[in-house]
Amino acid sequence: MLASGPPVPLRGTALLAVAIAALALPARAQVSAPKLVDEGEEQTEEKEPQKEPPRVPPSRAAPAVPVPAAPAPAAPSAQSLPATSSSGTLALPPPPPPPAPTADLARRILPVQTTQAQLMALWVERRAAVREADPARAERAAAALLAARRELGIENLLGMAAVELRESRRALAANGSARAVAHAELAEQLAPDLVDAHLGLARARFSHSPGNLGPVVSALRDALAAAMRDPQTSRAFVADVLGAALAAVFAASIAVIVVLTLRHLRRFLHDLQHVPLVGAAGVQASFLALVLLASPILFGAGAFAVAALGALVSFAYQSRRERMVTAVAVAALAALPWAAGQGARTTWWTGTLAEEVDRLERGSPDDAEVDALAAKAASAPDPAPLYAALGRHFKRRGMLPEARRWYTAATEADPRAPDLLVNEGNVLLLQGDLEGAKAAYLAASDRAAGDLTVLAAAHYNLSKLYLRSSDMEKSAASREKAEREGEAFLRKYGSDDDFSANRYVVDVPVKAARLDAMARAAADGDAVRVWAESRVAGALPGRLLLPITGLVLGLLGILALVARRLRPSRACERCGGAACRRCDRNAAAMCGACINVFTRRGVVDARDRLRKESEVRRHERLSRFSTRALALVGGGVGQVWSGRPVLGALLIAGIAFLVAVTAFWRGLLPPPLPTPYVLALKLALVVPLGAALWFVAVRDAFRRTE
Numbered sequence: 001m002l003a004s005g006p007p008v009p010l011r012g013t014a015l016l017a018v019a020i021a022a023l024a025l026p027a028r029a030q031v032s033a034p035k036l037v038d039e040g041e042e043q044t045e046e047k048e049p050q051k052e053p054p055r056v057p058p059s060r061a062a063p064a065v066p067v068p069a070a071p072a073p074a075a076p077s078a079q080s081l082p083a084t085s086s087s088g089t090l091a092l093p094p095p096p097p098p099p100a101p102t103a104d105l106a107r108r109i110l111p112v113q114t115t116q117a118q119l120m121a122l123w124v125e126r127r128a129a130v131r132e133a134d135p136a137r138a139e140r141a142a143a144a145l146l147a148a149r150r151e152l153g154i155e156n157l158l159g160m161a162a163v164e165l166r167e168s169r170r171a172l173a174a175n176g177s178a179r180a181v182a183h184a185e186l187a188e189q190l191a192p193d194l195v196d197a198h199l200g201l202a203r204a205r206f207s208h209s210p211g212n213l214g215p216v217v218s219a220l221r222d223a224l225a226a227a228m229r230d231p232q233t234s235r236a237f238v239a240d241v242l243g244a245a246l247a248a249v250f251a252a253s254i255a256v257i258v259v260l261t262l263r264h265l266r267r268f269l270h271d272l273q274h275v276p277l278v279g280a281a282g283v284q285a286s287f288l289a290l291v292l293l294a295s296p297i298l299f300g301a302g303a304f305a306v307a308a309l310g311a312l313v314s315f316a317y318q319s320r321r322e323r324m325v326t327a328v329a330v331a332a333l334a335a336l337p338w339a340a341g342q343g344a345r346t347t348w349w350t351g352t353l354a355e356e357v358d359r360l361e362r363g364s365p366d367d368a369e370v371d372a373l374a375a376k377a378a379s380a381p382d383p384a385p386l387y388a389a390l391g392r393h394f395k396r397r398g399m400l401p402e403a404r405r406w407y408t409a410a411t412e413a414d415p416r417a418p419d420l421l422v423n424e425g426n427v428l429l430l431q432g433d434l435e436g437a438k439a440a441y442l443a444a445s446d447r448a449a450g451d452l453t454v455l456a457a458a459h460y461n462l463s464k465l466y467l468r469s470s471d472m473e474k475s476a477a478s479r480e481k482a483e484r485e486g487e488a489f490l491r492k493y494g495s496d497d498d499f500s501a502n503r504y505v506v507d508v509p510v511k512a513a514r515l516d517a518m519a520r521a522a523a524d525g526d527a528v529r530v531w532a533e534s535r536v537a538g539a540l541p542g543r544l545l546l547p548i549t550g551l552v553l554g555l556l557g558i559l560a561l562v563a564r565r566l567r568p569s570r571a572c573e574r575c576g577g578a579a580c581r582r583c584d585r586n587a588a589a590m591c592g593a594c595i596n597v598f599t600r601r602g603v604v605d606a607r608d609r610l611r612k613e614s615e616v617r618r619h620e621r622l623s624r625f626s627t628r629a630l631a632l633v634g635g636g637v638g639q640v641w642s643g644r645p646v647l648g649a650l651l652i653a654g655i656a657f658l659v660a661v662t663a664f665w666r667g668l669l670p671p672p673l674p675t676p677y678v679l680a681l682k683l684a685l686v687v688p689l690g691a692a693l694w695f696v697a698v699r700d701a702f703r704r705t706e
Contacts, residue, residue: 109430110500112398114148116367122148123160130167142186149190153396153502155362161191162673165200169676177208188222193230193362198223199677231358231515232349236669239347240661243668246336246343248657250536253329254303255656256649259630259640260326261293261310264317267569270578289313302538304333304545308552315556316563317570325645327556334549336536341529348523350669353380354515360389361509377409381521384414385514388423392509395427396502403427418447418454419508422461426505429465438465456486457506460494464505574598575612576619624705631701635694638701651697658690 129138164187171180184201202219296305387410395403407424425440448454460482466475533542569580572591584592631638636651
């Protein structure tokens with residue numbers, strides 16, 4: 001309002017206004033000095049020049065959330081002009097009231113402006129700068145490349161990261177450790193889920209600063225986390241472990257049964273003479289027995305037939321623990337084909353539709369790959385995950401109508417999937433349909449059924465929506481729920497300071513369980529099972545393996561029950577020969593000859609006694625030498641030979657597992673990008689563990705034969 005008082009002359013007013021403006025100019029006051037207003041003229045506010053918004057290509061432009069324009073300031077009336085006080089000074093107007101919070105205060109969501117072609121152009125610029133040895137230009141291109149990756153919402157640029165890793169290795173070979181670290185760090189930023197990127201960074205950091213192990217350990221820890229995140233790496237690891245375990249079980253089963261058969265073969269050959277149907281003695285009976293044992297090999301019956309026959313031959317002579325180990329070995333051999341088929345279904349990944357969907361979700365496929373997947377979508381066995389991945393791909397590139405079309409198709413294929421509602425709500429929010437987005441988020445939270453990732457994303461996006469509609473109380477409550485439900489997920493994908501379309505709201509990726517189901521559906525486990533059956537059963541039909549196994553295990557059980565009635569010979573504790581009651585009724589723990597020599601004094605002459613004592617000493621030396629030699633050569637084989645089958649079987653399986661890991665050093669499911677670190681890491685793990693197991697086996701064998 002105008003202050004009351006006598007009017008001030010026009011000339012004095014002008015001079016006073018000029019003086020006030022001159023005093024206020026150096027201080028840059030936020031309140032501008034009042035101007036002289038002539039009659040008939042209106043006071044207008046100076047508006048700051050507005051920058052022209054960046055142009056978006058029509059093919060890639062995405063409609064942003066419309067923000068209502070601020071109301072234009074009303075023309076000042078005569079009552080709002082500054083007036084003069086009675087003392088001749090100008091009276092400043094009172095400060096304006098604080099503006100009411102409205103949706104006009106929300107910042108505009110920035111649409112996606114970068115295209116795939118621009119991303120590749122930045123990569124070409126980076127490579128040209130590196131080739132021309134222009135580090136400043138290369139750093140600028142790298143920063144722009146990372147910014148474009150973030151704007152497009154791409155998680156991994158695998159090809160570019162692989163090139164940077166190659167440059168890092170070349171720099172290490174040229175003694176440029178600092179350049180190697182720089183290349184490896186960029187590779188890690190380009191592809192955080194690439195295990196080789198973290199391993200290459202650890203190697204470069206160790207070469208650059210061997211005494212500073214903290215960053216090296218941190219890079220190795222990140223490599224382990226990346227291996228657990230990447231489905232192809234984790235499945236390849238599981239496949240390697242399962243393959244080595246099955247090979248170890250096969251080797252240990254065959255080794256245990258063969259060693260136990262050889263250990264008790266001498267007594268079996270002796271007892272064969274007492275079988276009425278054989279009707280032979282001595283060398284003839286032994287020859288017949290060896291022909292019987294070699295028949296499965298001669299007829300190509302396979303490893304299972306050899307093991308089963310050896311188990312039947314020696315089972316009656318075995319101790320209780322040896323019988324338990326033998327039965328487990330026979331059952332394990334029969335179960336290997338089934339286990340191989342199940343392992344294939346669990347680890348199958350390469351070449352499946354699940355792999356392509358995962359690359360679409362976390363990688364950066366080119367337009368040709370995306371078009372091929374779009375053409376394959378109609379005939380996909382489980383199209384909903386593929387539709388969702390295509391929708392998220394087009395949403396990340398700013399093509400919102402196309403993204404909404406694919407999300408609609410995904411919802412029709414799987415109407416009860418709450419994650420699809422969250423992603424479709426994000427598209428609606430970016431298109432300006434706040435009510436539709438709100439309905440989608442609320443429906444997703446209702447259908448989440450305890451899925452914390454979906455709940456966190458829905459409540460987080462609701463908080464952003466309420467913030468744009470100036471409902472601060474609901475926004476805070478939704479944000480609190482989101483952080484309680486998925487803080488780590490939101491910390492990785494969400495952002496409060498980034499208003500780009502791919503960072504302002506959070507999408508829900510395709511669930512790992514859906515990808516696992518797609519990979520299992522494509523796995524050819526029957527083919528792997530048939531292949532394993534051919535290796536285990538040999539010429540025997542695979543369908544007969546299970547019935548034959550049941551028959552063999554049944555016969556082993558019958559032998560265990562009637563073993564005492566069969567009265568098999570025992571091993572003489574002195575000379576190691578057969579202590580047969582059919583040959584000598586007094587034979588028990590010792591054979592008849594040893595009883596006469598060492599128990600009954602004066603029964604045999606001195607010469608026979610000396611010969612028997614020499615035979616006993618020779619047996620002890622041979623037993624000690626064989627146990628130690630087998631332990632040195634085969635680890636736990638020495639324990640099985642000396643009568644400790646459980647420990648021996650475990651040692652054989654452990655050593656065979658480590659040998660198989662080294663033998664399959666390339667992996668049963670090799671990664672798409674060959675890595676030079678696989679063999680080194682496997683050797684670093686296998687060598688100390690294998691040496692420890694071998695040392696335990698040798699030490700135990702030597703200690704027990706002293």
